[in-house]
Amino acid sequence: MTGSTMSDQLSGRVAAVTGAGRGIGRGIALVLASRGAAVSVSDLDGAAAASVAAEIESSGGRSVSAAVDVTDPSSISRWIDSTIAVLGQVDICVPNAGVIGAAGFTTRKDYNSDDWRLTWGVNVQGLVNTADAVTPHMKQRRYGKIVNIASHGGREPRGVPDPGRGSIQAPYSVSKAAAIQWTHLLAIELGQFNINVNAVCPGRLWTPMWEAIALNHKALNPELSALSAREIFDRNIKATMPLGREQTPEDVGKAVAFLASEDASEITGQALNVNGGAIMN
Template sequence: MSELRGNVALVTGAGSGIGRAIALAFARQGARLGICDINEAGAAATVSQIEEIGAEAIAVSMDVADEAAVERGTEAVAARFGRIDTMVSNAGIQIVHPIEEFPYAEFRRMIDIHLGGAFLLTKACVRHMYPQRSGSLIYMGSVHSHRASPLKSAYVAAKHGILGLSRTMAIEGAKHNVRSNVICPGFVRTPLVDKQIPEQAEKLGISEADVIAKVMLKDTVDAEFTTPEDVADTAVFLAGFRSNAFTGQSITVSHGWHMG
């Protein structure tokens, strides 16, 4: 029997990309899913794919930067399935500028979605996890949780902040048997990354091919992109781990881009 059989997981940003891959991997392991996304059509499409493999899921419209929307969405998942066992805080965007040109409103938007969204979702989910004395909090960090890159002051700041939030939750959650960990992928070829390639080419004055070879993949061991499935496999491991022995950690999935 799968170790995720009956597990109720709430995944944000699950209407596409890494979030969808995680949701499908959980579904294949027998989990029941709350598919949360600001893109309602994308969330519905993910639900359809999950139902095709015989698992249960509901689509939830959620802007993770809106506290009321996060609260409503979390309660909808709990009402449908009776509990919440796993939180995957994955929703995110990317905006790149050199700092002298970075509009403060866009910086705030990045922080509100990545870090603020993780905070709000955690707050909503632990209200269900603490009374049942179990749960797994999984945050989507990045290699940029550990390393910096030009043009990404907001993203790097937010992803570093997620490490701090997760580590705090490992301590606060321990007495409730709730674990907290961060997945830190390298570059994954999603629409979010595809959008960055021409943007960085323009900002850095290099070709798109050089952005891929000399910026995104230059420090990997094999010049390969991380895949959504690589990240999803890691999330399945974290959700199914059976004790507090594994908490407060960050797992880097990056073809060796960041080691340590």
């Protein structure tokens, strides 16, 4: 036993989280801060990122924020450089920003080319852009923890509409499968620099993203028309989760904190389901 506690699990570390203005990214940022890390919070919505940073500071943590578009490599590079300038380093990077589909997703049955472009741009190229911006720094320091946020939707095609009910979630699921493969390949590449690369695959969380999915289910399934989006989500949880409950952003944050900690120093190239047992591979 080293005598360390959860509250100093990540003390002295600096974490950078994308898409952290709300939802899961916010939960990850708050957990990492509660474990002692200084956190650089970024989001496409700069005001939302600033409010999460303020929340961390008001609970006694250290945080900075920035408006960042993960599809734009120069935007991410500027953010990583300014994080290093202000907080001294980046030890932990959590590429979390993600999208479910393009405009009109909630009412469409089938994908369109914008869904493919957007999910690939944010959920895959966004992870690559973020890694490209941070890995030169991590390689130089011969230390780093990258935790990509994928999805159990990248494992098995469950939870998508039944046959005949459309292909609307295909671009998202394919992008998340790519995120898992990207995690494997990057881990192989960066192991020699003492950089661990893992992924967390969340299950189902009540965030604006799942609200959009529930609205889509409702639009495609006449039998769900009398239910609210939240009721559709609750039914889905009961039908799919062995543990019978939804996951929370804090649950995902705790898994990220573990993978970013020294307790996980021999874990790399893995994708960890935090999904109540809904999918078991």
